[in-house]
Amino acid sequence: MTRITFIQPDGSEKPVEAKNGLSLMENAVNSGVIGITAECNGSLACATCHVVLPQDLFDKLGAPMSHEDDMLEFAETERQDCSRLACQVQVSPDLDGAVIRVPAG
Ligand code: FES
Numbered sequence: 508m509t510r511i512t513f514i515q516p517d518g519s520e521k522p523v524e525a526k527n528g529l530s531l532m533e534n535a536v537n538s539g540v541i542g543i544t545a546e547c548n549g550s551l552a553c554a555t556c557h558v559v560l561p562q563d564l565f566d567k568l569g570a571p572m573s574h575e576d577d578m579l580e581f582a583e584t585e586r587q588d589c590s591r592l593a594c595q596v597q598v599s600p601d602l603d604g605a606v607i608r609v610p611a612g
Contacts, residue, residue, distance in 0.1 A: 509603045513558075515541040516611040525598045531607070532556040532593035542609035549594035551575060554582040556593040559608040565589035567601060584610035 513521040513535060521541070525534040535543040535556075547553035551574055560568070568591075571579065575595045579586050587610070596602075 509598050509600055511598070511602055511604075512606045513540045514606060514608040516609050517541065525602070527598050527600065529598055530594050531558065531591075531596040531598055531602070534598055535593055535609075540609065542611075543593060545594060547594075551578055551592065551594065554578045554592060557582040557584050557586075557610060558591055558593045558596075559587050559610055560589045560591055560596075561605060561607070562589055564602065564605050564607075565591070568596065571595065582610075584612050 508524045509527055511523045511525045515521055523534055523538040532545050532549055536545050544555040546555045571591055575592050578592060579590050
């Protein structure tokens with residue numbers, strides 16, 4: 508298990524014991540994190556799983572691949588420097604203790 512805290516769009520914190528090997532989106536949806544609707548269920552076709560990572564974690568994981576990068580432009584919430592699509596981020600111990608923000612619409 509990897510401990511992740513989501514900051515939901517209303518500013519409230521949602522601590523999650525995330526399963527390694529599943530995506531950040533799957534863990535968020537399974538835990539009822541508000542603001543991640545994941546309409547395409549991880550097919551990289553909706554951008555409704557937009558999250559903002561802490562800078563150090565974003566740097567560690569590397570920049571999004573080109574299709575994810577393209578899809579981020581369609582996110583309803585404004586893209587930021589450390590934006591990622593949560594369905595494209597696999598949970599691993601590298602994420603332990605991370606605080607991940609779900610942007611407000
Ligand atoms: S769930 Fe649709 S792009 Fe991530």
